[in-house]
Amino acid sequence: MRQGVGPRLAGGCAALLLLPALGLADVADEVAASCGGCHALAPPDPAVGVEERMERDGPPLFFAGNKFREEWLAAWLEAPKRIRPAGGFAPAHTITTPDGDMIDESTLAEHPALPADKAKAVAAYLMTLRPFDALLAEQTYEPGSIALRMGQMNFSKFKGCDSCHQDEPGYGGVSGPELYTAWARLQPAFISAYIEDATAFDPHTMMPSSGLNAAEVHKLADYLKALAEAEQ
Amino acid sequence: MIIEHSKGDRMMHDGSPRARRSLTRAAASLAVLAAGALCAGLASADDDAARGQTLYRVYCTQCHGLEGNGRGINTPHMSVQPRDHTDRAEMSARTDDDLFKAIQNGGKAVNKSVLMPAWGGNLSDEDIRALVAYLRELCCNGPR
Numbered sequence: 589m590r591q592g593v594g595p596r597l598a599g600g601c602a603a604l605l606l607l608p609a610l611g612l613a614d615v616a617d618e619v620a621a622s623c624g625g626c627h628a629l630a631p632p633d634p635a636v637g638v639e640e641r642m643e644r645d646g647p648p649l650f651f652a653g654n655k656f657r658e659e660w661l662a663a664w665l666e667a668p669k670r671i672r673p674a675g676g677f678a679p680a681h682t683i684t685t686p687d688g689d690m691i692d693e694s695t696l697a698e699h700p701a702l703p704a705d706k707a708k709a710v711a712a713y714l715m716t717l718r719p720f721d722a723l724l725a726e727q728t729y730e731p732g733s734i735a736l737r738m739g740q741m742n743f744s745k746f747k748g749c750d751s752c753h754q755d756e757p758g759y760g761g762v763s764g765p766e767l768y769t770a771w772a773r774l775q776p777a778f779i780s781a782y783i784e785d786a787t788a789f790d791p792h793t794m795m796p797s798s799g800l801n802a803a804e805v806h807k808l809a810d811y812l813k814a815l816a817e818a819e820q
Numbered sequence: 821m822i823i824e825h826s827k828g829d830r831m832m833h834d835g836s837p838r839a840r841r842s843l844t845r846a847a848a849s850l851a852v853l854a855a856g857a858l859c860a861g862l863a864s865a866d867d868d869a870a871r872g873q874t875l876y877r878v879y880c881t882q883c884h885g886l887e888g889n890g891r892g893i894n895t896p897h898m899s900v901q902p903r904d905h906t907d908r909a910e911m912s913a914r915t916d917d918d919l920f921k922a923i924q925n926g927g928k929a930v931n932k933s934v935l936m937p938a939w940g941g942n943l944s945d946e947d948i949r950a951l952v953a954y955l956r957e958l959c960c961n962g963p964r
Contacts, residue, residue: 679881688891748935761894763882797941
């Protein structure tokens with residue numbers, strides 16, 4: 589089990605707080621130096637097996653520009669809030685108790701908050717990382733509507749997504765990222781492509797490759813949209 | 821298995837002392853090779869189970885628990901309890917093929933819960949076989 593990630597992350601990313609106003613190339617250097625300890629900034633080496641997944645404690649960022657909405661990213665870096673209730677690799681933050689496994693909160697690190705201008709600069713740089721443009725261009729997803737209750741039923745009872753994901757604070761599994769803010773943070777085409785086959789982005793993802801057809805994928809994506817609309 | 825000896829061996833199996841010595845040597849060689857193959861087989865099974873343990877930690881413990889007892893961190897909100905992989909009686913009732921199919925194609929494919937996803941898009945057949953080998957360790961080869 590990896591311990592002590594918190595102090596390392598906090599120390600590493602603290603360097604970002606000191607960034608003066610920098611150009612994109614300088615930001616790239618700083619991101620590599622400060623964020624690479626927890627976030628993959630390059631695709632995993634095919635020669636390295638699934639073991640590399642156990643070493644990660646944050647989501648891969650090498651396709652951040654294909655994944656996030658820039659405005660959300662900048663706002664989040666300024667005021668980060670936990671998205672993965674059990675951290676970047678849940679088993680490393682889990683303890684066994686007589687009542688079943690529990691999250692060991694003491695091992696979870698807070699993501700450092702960046703000043704507004706730095707958050708904006710880092711977000712702008714991360715948005716340039718787009719190795720999957722071609723893959724996303726193949727997506728046919730056009731955001732649509734679904735009744736919240738029907739979407740919820742499909743998400744949980746029929747597709748079992750709530751095993752790992754929360755669609756409402758406190759409701760659902762905790763090993764995956766919460767999805768009640770997914771629409772605000774993720775690009776629609778990414779949501780669709782990732783539900784369809786997450787391994788296309790990350791060969792060692794803990795998200796099962798769904799094998800769902802496009803219509804089924806789109807229905808789940810629409811539910812995430814409906815959740816965001818219900819929040820407003 | 822073909823054991824290679826001197827070219828004349830096959831012509832000397834006539835009951836003579838020389839032929840008997842040759843047969844004894846052949847039997848000894850066969851035994852050594854068989855033992856080697858057996859050890860290799862056991863080592864391979866051990867390797868599979870060790871690899872399976874790594875895969876289990878990454879993909880399975882979130883629901884089935886760090887100890888494989890079906891009480892992972894995701895279970896409090898689940899409507900169906902994940903399989904307890906340490907339950908020898910339950911697990912003994914499943915063949916390796918049953919387990920393979922459940923992992924590859926998901927719970928629905930084996931008339932079980934949809935909450936068990938299909939991992940066939942993430943894991944190779946070899947990975948799944950390694951997981952099955954580890955499940956057998958978990959359920960049935962540990963101390964009871």
